[in-house]
Each structure stands twice: as structure tokens, then as C-alpha cells.
Amino acid sequence: MTDSQKPRILMCPADYFGIEYEINPWMSVQKGTDPERSSAQWKALHQTLVDLGVEIDLMEPVKGLPDLVFTANAGLVYHDLFIPSRFRYKVRQGETPRFEEWARSRGFRIVELPAGENFEGAGDALFCGDALFAGYRFRSDVQSHQWIGERLGVEVLPMELIDPRFYHLDTCFCPLAPGVAVYYPGAFDEYGRSVILDRIPTLIEVRAEEAVFFSCNAVVVGSTVVLNQGAPKLTADLERLGYQTRALDLSEFIKSGGSAKCLTLRIDGEEAANWKSAATPS
Template identity: 70%
Template sequence: MAETPRILMCPPEYYGIEYEINPWMNRGVASDPDESRRQWWALHDALTGLGAAVELLDPVRGLPDLVFTANAGLVYRDLFLSSRFRYGERQGETPVFDRWFADHGFAVEHTPDDHHFEGAGDALFCGDALLAGYRFRSDARTMQWVGDRLGVEVLPLELVDPRYYHLDTCFCPLAPDSAIYFPGAFDEYGRSVLRDRIRTLIEVSAEEAFSFSCNAVVVGRSVVLNAGAPKLARSLGRHGYEAVPLSLTEFIKAGGSAKCLTFRLDGEDAASWRSAATRAASA
């Protein structure tokens, strides 16, 4: 029997556009608190409906982006590598996340002081390798440090379009040998690495990438993503996946969508180490 996916989310009680640290954020374009709550709970309910166990982090006034739990850090088995945010506006989130993970049985560690690292926003397992986005938020040298600490292979991928400032805005592993991606977010070398290392790559159009369709949550064969990506939905269907579209427009105003709003506590479905642990547990 497959292990129940465990996901950490934070209700959007204090979410809002209070500063501008990426091209999507504009303090003149406010989020609607009621609609934000409605969209967030629709995502929560969709995930629980797919069989995921969602755990909640208490929101904190003054930390509007705490809702984007994907940026908390990176989980590898029972280790939590905490993020070291590039922008001061988000650095207050770190002690909140650290306390939660320590209280829930994880060993908490940090990258060196001068190494920026924004967790599962930029570090995503696909099979045995850690795909590592860098330039806008995380540093390439930090990603190599993370790989050394975990004892895993790291494939650095330079991001070249500031609209896709985190790897999870333009790349989503589906399984150990497949992923969706927007080629325009990577340089030619990065595109060649992805083509060489991932057997099945589903390309997302520029129009649908702009609607954050790559920022998706994978639960088994279901892919939860922002509405407005019919071509990707058809492509996923041809590969045996079902798209679950939701309206998450209030969070796109801050540069995030379904994936940004979730943190897999048990490792992503596409991580080989998670699959091995699941097999061992069910043996």
C-alpha cells in the first residue's frame, strides 16, 4: 500500500502584497483576502480529497509570504535543511519554520551564513538527482554544498528569466524519469541537461507557463495546478496523468501557485529515496 502523502500548508490569514521582491509583485495590485482564503481552502480540500494528509502551520502577522511553505527548506528523510532567504522581507520566516520542524521530529540544519538557499522552491528531486535552480534566489555553490551534505548528485540549472525566479515556477518532476518544464526559463546548457537526464519531458508553452502551470503539486497520478492550461492537461492525459485545475490567481499576484503553497514532508513523489523508503516500509 502506498504511503499517505504528507503536506505542510499555512492558512493565508496574513497573506498580502506588502512588498515587491519579484516581477509579479505590485503593491498597487492588492490581493483579495476573502478570495485568497477561498482559493487556498479549495487547494487544501483538493489535496485531502486525493488522499493527502495536510498539516497546518500557524500563520504569523507580519509574514505575508509564510503561506508559501515550499520555500521553508528541503527535506531529506528525517533531515530538514532550512532556507537562507536572499531578501530580508522573508528572513523572519526561518525561525518559524525551524521551530515547526524541530517540534515534529526533524533534525534542523542550516547552510553556511553567506550561502543563499530557498529550499524546495529551487531544489527538486527527480529520481536520484537533485535538480537545483540558481541565480535569482539560490546560489550555485550552495546547491553543491547541499548535494555534498546529503550525498546526492546535483544538477545545477541556471534560471535566465526573472519571472521564473524559482525552479518550481518552470519545472515540476512527475516521477523519477519524467517531468514538465518551460524551456524558455533555462539557458541552452540547462535545457540540454534536462533532455539528457530525464527520459520523458513534457514541454509547457510560454502562454501556459505564464499562468504558473508548472507550479504544480503531484499526488500519485494527479497533478494539481492553476486553471488555464488546457494544452498541458491534454499532454498529461496522454502520459497517464490527470490534471486537477484550480483557480489560484490571488497567489499568482505574489509569484506563487499550487506548488509554492505546499511542502511535501515525506519527499516528492519523484524522489527515488522516497520511493525506496515507501517500499521498505510496506515490505
Template identity: 45%
Template sequence: MCPPNFFGVLYEINPWMHRAVAVDGELAREQWEHLRQTLEAAGATVEMQPPVAGVPDLVFTANAGLVDGRTFVPSRFTHPQRRLETVHDISWFAARGYTVVPLPEGTRHEGAGDALPFGGVLVSGYRWRSDAASHALLSSVTGVAVRSVELVDERLYHLDLTFCPLDARRAIVAPSAWDRYGCRVMESLVPEPLVLDDHEALVFCANSVVVGTTVVMPTCPPRVGAQLERWGFDVVVCPVGEFVKAGGGCRCLTLALDVVLGPSPIAVQRDAVG
């Protein structure tokens, strides 16, 4: 995670951002602290990336890149404003001994924001922030199969606003954000989906962080919470309203480091082809 010392809505690169809407810096700091403490209480170890003045969205570490074991694939951002983050992300991972494998220039991919492992494959979104063509490159770098899903709702511009893996069989999904081919791919991939309706998706229910059996959510409508509890999860709501002003929720503020991509033993047996 990266503290929000320099966070603010300084530009508009998604439908949520309006420079006219002021961010309450103190409240943002409180919300971020609360999130950090909640994650640690749930059993996570949180490492810090130092904030940098003039790079407000560095706080959304999910978009730094993709972690696979000790390999880090830095993002290729769509917007020039966010490209400023990459040099800081690379130096943070390089300093910790990660092998940094950049994607070729000219490609677009926004890291864990648009790529989440599930069922032995890497689900990756495309259209608004990442290119479909980048998926083949990601697969070449990581050796893992990719399922490409087209994102059709600009308000849900990253995959992690529409998809939250919970465990090996379950995930929170927002199919209204996917095209019909993507819906079919995800339907066959997720055995037990918790399907969000439009409203639930737009309050970023899917942008949650899962630590063991704890689901840390920016908001949780009763129906969603009841289902999660039936499945045996503990729901903790961490309001991050100041960050929603920039189009991000709980998950956007974190980047999971304990990720090893690759097919699970079960997934290997699936007779999938290319």
C-alpha cells in the first residue's frame, strides 16, 4: 500500500473523477489508515511504498503491475498522467530483488487492476485501460493461460471493479460490465458466482480485498453480505468514499504480493485449448 499523502483528484481520466469535487485529505488519510489496520487485523502483512508528490494515483497500488512469485511486470498505463508512477513502482520492486519484466512499449496493460488469477488462469480485462493484444504478451511472460474479458461499461473501467475471486470456486462478479462473450467465459470459469446487480457493481462491491476468509469491502448491501456470510466469510466494511471520488475502492488501494500464477493441479486436467 502507498499512503495518500499526495492523493487528490488533480485530473480527470475516468467518469468518476471531477476536479471540482474536493478530496478531504484528512478524511482520506483516516479511511486509508482504517483499511490498513483492518487488513492487518485480518492477518495480512502490509508493506509500504513511499508516496511521491505530484503522483496522486500512486496510492492505487493495484495498478502498479502484475506480481508472479518473484517476478514483477510493471504496468503500461493508458494515460500519461499515470505513467509517472511506473519509475517508482519499478524501483520499489527492483530494490526488493524482484525480476522486473517490462511489456513492450506501445502496449497497454494496467497490472492487477486488469488481471486477476482464478481457476488456474489469469482473467484479464480489456478495452478502457488495457489492450487485448497485451494478453498474449502477459501469457508469454508468465506462462499462464489468459482469459480475455471485454469491459463494456466505462464506469467499471478495470477488471477489479467487476470481479473479485473469493476462493477456489467462488467469486463476486458483475456481468453487466462484460460483453456477452466475456459473460460466457466467466460463466464457465466460476462454479459459484455471487452475481452483483448494476447498483451493487457501481458502488464497487467487487473492489474488495480478501484475506483468508475475511472480505474487506468499500460497501456491502445486505443481500451481498448475507450471501457471503452463508458461504462462511466475515465481511468488514471499510468506507473509502474519498478514494471513490477518483474511481477506486478497497482493492485498488492494495496490490497482493503473495501471488504465484500458474495452473492449479485441477486446472491442468481441464481440456482447455488455447
């Protein structure tokens, strides 16, 4: 595998990760996190991805921005375009200039959303084949997804999230390849479930008891799926489809409402993206 063929992922070390506020049902300032454990868990994920042949681009952690570690929320990458997130909660809005600075330093063209629209990056926008599946309600606005679809010239399929525990799309939906995905039905309204069933021929349905271990919040590298521990049924289903799995302990990050996928941003596009052309929208 040459360097140009290597998957590329953005990560941010967990040096300043912790629970300093509460903006989702998982977070508890009183319970907090264990810095040593979270650092060790982050390093284990980083090493696992390196072992799988991933080229990791590291951001500098920033004190006072504990959720900068969740780089999936940086924005949306499409070819050489970067659409930075516009966070709903003020406590996370300081992350956007950092992510924009990183994107510019890597040669991405920055495309900003219209004022007043919320969008939280690859946390709520995931390609599966040609279509961009987009979650809205808790963090991102459906209008932002429609604007992105028009700007990029791609089909966008907005789906409403209804369970606040699964507040981002990547907590309950994971594309594996064009036409193949993992999802937790209970996170979506009836229309959202019908969109997934109609548009994705091969689906693995995650049980509720495993969904709460953020088993959908996985990183796909070729035929390997890296996910949190606690999902033996999903693991068996994945292996029946020919996937290998790497289960890690990411419990400290689940306390903040994130897991493997939240801790990564695919710089070369989502694993299951099927960009038809190397051309970039003007």
C-alpha cells in the first residue's frame, strides 16, 4: 500500500479531554472522566488505526476545548472542500476556528454555511455510496443539509433523530461500503427508518442493548471495523458479512457521548463514499 493509497484520518490527542459541561444525556460533570484511562484508550485507538495502515494527521489539543478530541465534528470533507461545523452549543463553538486553521494548513478550500444554520460535520453527515445520509434535530438543521447537497451537487437524505441519547447520526448509523450499513432503528422516526431500508440493500440491525455501547459509532478501514467493546451480536453479524472486527475499551469517551467514530475524521472522505469524479464543485 503506497502512501497515496493509505486511508487518512484526523485525530486530536486527549490531553485536555474531560467533562466540563453537560450538553447530552451521557455527560455528567459530577461523575467526570479518568484522564489516565481516557489517554490510554485514545492511544490504543490511535495505534490500532496505525496498525491497519491508516495515515494519522494529528491536531494540537487546546486547553478549554475538551471536545476537540471528537474530530468527527470538525466538518465535512468532500474532495478538496472543507465545510466547517457551526456548533449549536456555545461551549463547542471555539472549536470551529481551530478546525478551519487545520483545514487551511492542509490545502482545503473552506466553504462556510449561511449564517444561522447549525451543522456538526461528519457527526451528522455520512456518505453511503453516492448519497449523503444526514441526521437532524438535536445538533444539525435540515436546512443546512439541503444547502450542502446543493453546494456539492450530491443527493442528501435527511433523517430525523428522535432519541436524545443518539443525538448525532454517527451514534446510530455506520456505512460499511456502498449499499451496506449498520444502524439502530430506535434512533430514527418512521420516515428515517424507511429511507434507510429503501436505499441500503444490505443492513445490519443493532439491538438496543448493544446500541447503548455506541456500537454503531465505529471506524471502517477496508474490511475491518473498529468499535467499542460490548457488542458480541453485532460482531458476529459483521463477521458473517466477511468483516473483521477490533473491539476496544472506549468507555471513558462514552461518558461524554462519543466512541471510535467520534474520535476520527476521514480526511479522504468517508470510507463508504463513492465519489464519481475527481472533479470538485466550483
